[in-house]
Amino acid sequence: MSIARPDLPRRLAAEALGTAVLVATVVGSGIMADRLTEDVALALLGNTIPTGAILVVLIMVLGPISGAHFNPAVTAVFVARRELAAADGLAYAAAQVLGGLAGTLVAHLMFEHAPFALSPTVRTGAAQWLAEAVATFTLVAVILGGLRFRPEAVPMLVGLTITAAYWFTASTSFANPAVAIARSVTDTFSGIRPVDLPGFIVAELVGAFLALGLMGWLLAPRKPTTVPVATPAE
Template identity: 70%
Template sequence: MNGFDLPRRLTAEALGTGLLVATVVGSGIMADRLTDDTALALLGNTLPTGAILVVLITILGPISGAHFNPAVSLVFAMKRDIDWNAALLYIIAQIVGGVAGTVAAHLMFGLPLIEASLTARTGAAQWFAEAVAAFGLVATILAGIRFSSSSVPWLVGLYITAAYWFTASTSFANPAVAIARSLTNTFSGIRPIDLPGFIVAEILGAIVGCLLMTWLLRKQPEAEARRSGKVRA
């Protein structure tokens, strides 16, 4: 991929996911310490997350594709843009990097390295919200690549910023991030017992997004386009 060997691509995936999680968890801790207003704390958690995604995708995208998300790696494997063995290694790197990101955030704020979350996030509404969040993320990525690849960092950053607020789950949309967030008993945490529902919903949403967008974005054959009058002979 773009001249970068697999070890460097895996390192980029681990590093990017780690910095993403450190931002999510760290900004959540900071926001919670600075205000008792939950809405303001969520805003303080949202803006840094959207911003860091723009940065990380811009600087690491040319190396690994900047998936930072097992659901995204699954989608690219389905589309044969990455082989399945590499996708599996990407997912492992993302999970390891995500856990390291939680540890880094805890170290910065003087907390235990790992602390299981007690924050309940479960139920059909939350699961559906996660499916919608992952669906929208995949749609944003695939359409962005198709029509304006240079804008993808901004599109993803802006989408996640918005999805924090319009989804009931605050848009995890990422199994590796969900796993990492189960290891912090802070503002951004999720109980480990609630992980399976979130992860299944995220993967299903991503798959539906991939299938729909693959059909929607497929280039129309020239002969068919002529018949429909969209191309002049």
């Protein structure tokens, strides 16, 4: 029995909602962690665990509707793979950015902050850009490999990847242009200066497409090997 794909408005609503909840979790847990401790490492841990956890939940719940991209870099990869129409991909990206901004707004209101505030947190330089490229490369590679070999495990794989990348990358793994944009309007623990956004976004897209190229080669179907069969002489 075939299941009809949800129409575009429902898919866009799922992408906006998922990105909003993801960003609300990132920003909100960052504010909470910063309030509860002055230990930066502990605050980062308090920011990491909720983010990884909510990703697992969101992908499991909203994945059947939209694919649960919540990330323009991931959407761009699926457009390049011709699994999503370019026009739909642009609509996905717009929904993700708007959802991310809504997530920052909701987090701020929950913690009695101004609706939006430009971040002064400096995140720039070659090391930060390399970290974002590595984080996004890893994320996309895990998604593509997971879809090929263990599709039922993708929610957990993505959640664990982001949880790990918070700690092994110098940038704490934004790995998502929509999330980066949303984090530029929060003057809190998780923020990034708006002026630093272009470097992050370019690095994220570069990482995503490097992963697409490598995984496209790694996951390509193997050509059957023909072995000559000797026939008995007559």
